[in-house]
Amino acid sequence: MSAVRALNGHHTTPQHGCPDSPDTVKTALTPDRPPRVVENDEYAAFARRVLRAYARRVADGDVEALTLMLGLSAEIDTAIAQAVHGLRGSGYS
Secondary structure, three states, X not given: OOXXXXXXXXXXXXXXXXXXXXXXXXXXXXXXXXXXXXXXXXXXXHHHHHHHHHHHHHHOOOOOHHHHHHHHHHHHHHHHHHHHHHHHXXXXX
């Protein structure tokens, strides 16, 4: 995948998990507590806030970020398709 210019202007390569890299989490420093449960509607509201904030940043004059935003649109379409596929695999029609 090609490098992408992040909002801060630096080039970055998207991280998709590296199965060959070692786990660098120090278990002694990581608290042993149950994971925080976030409801889907709260998570969706968070995603909407992030998207609106991103749109404001682009609207303030970051013309180059518009192409990145279009790529985000494609990612959202892909995510929706994956969600629908997963639901169908769980018996929803």
